[in-house]
Amino acid sequence: MKSLHILLAGAVACLAGPASAETLLERGTYLANGPAACGNCHTPITPDGRPIQGQELAGRLIEDNPAFTAYAGNITPDEETGIGSWTDEQIITAIREGKRPDGSIIGPPMPIGLYRGISDTDAKALVAYLRSIPPVRNEVPESTYRIPLPPSYGPPVGNVPDVAEGVTVEYGGYLAGPIAHCLECHTPMGDKGHPDFENQLGAGGFQFHGPWGTSVSSNLTPHEDGIAEYTDEEMVAMITTGTRPDGTPMYPPMGYGYYANMKPGDVQAIVKYLRTLPPKPDPQ
Template structure:
């Protein structure tokens, strides 16, 4: 009898979980992705002198990213008609994210990681666009970015349909979150010819990034190498580094990483990302 009751409870719990996933609206899914894994606000929400996001300015643009090759200024991606993307169609917003092309045909420059975003699933892209439509419109004219390098004619061929990645395949889904959505490997992979060396050294670190307040920080090695990477860290320690920016020894990581956004990721998604990182080739770098 007790076993029968336990099985009924388990079935009810499983049914409720499936129902919850199915009940997730595009806006809810988009809100989760934009505000956690993708951390769009890390580049598109202006901050005050204390580094905290400015109230009432979510995704209104203005974040300056200064590197030798460019001075990039995060765009206003709120639905404001004049200064944001309120006049763009859903397809035009998706094209801007996946292909780096504005409705007028001009290219969006780095550091937007189009090589990753073009692999966001169609369902998730629809969800992201749906959520961006719900964000409060903020009138905020953002200066144009300046590039001291030539931009290409295009970042590749037009994006093609992208299927859903099954969430029950933990490693594959973790690769999807750490790759196309969260673009972790964009910053944590050494560059060759200006592009991440994903074929040979994914996750091996080494990219130089501007630090808040000035200076340069180097993205760490997140491969499972026992000495140079995170191979000796426990799952819990890796999750703490992602969500709080604290290493196992208690020292803090540079706040270039979007800890404030990652802190709200689901435990399931964090587990998937950790499972994927464990599969990377250990690299001493």
């Protein structure tokens, strides 16, 4: 996990307060509906993959594979089937430490290892947003794991400072890691069933199954098999539209509809960060 630790350390190296006078709710609304794309996993979808109106963040089946059958929980403020009875601190602990109020561990594909790097301000902002949305009653089944879950994802998360907003490698790393968790989906699995951040950071090759069929995450490193051939402008367009320069469509679960809501500078910062990754060939 050394590379992941370097990623998170680099992301918090440039410290400052929020770049604007945003309220926590405004910041949380932007994050949840933009780079964090919470609804991409937690909002129920139609058979053709479109979000169901009126069911925002009410939970759904997210992945069924040999390792697990995982359901994304109902994270609306419904007190019986959602998180309405949880305290703010309990919600933040669930997001950053993968532990529910009853002590149970949240399993994959929730990227807890990356979410541990979410700043205190942004964690509170996400809570403010989750408190603001309509409660939806939706009983979501428990996930089933056929792989062992860790007893924890590490020691309790202490203070995580803000990262200065800007078109910088540091802020791009923060967005691509703890917030948008790009590296969770775009890093191949290692021998222990976890993304191989140490050796294959961002190299792609992870398979996803859904109504669209099977999609494979792309190589995000500046390798000839990755993003080397694309200009920054082409990268921004692919992230926010889901369309390659030649006009061919890209497929879910990449949350293009959410990323279209991102501030232009934030997308540019992510691209700037990706250019700094060690070039890796596509995994065979």
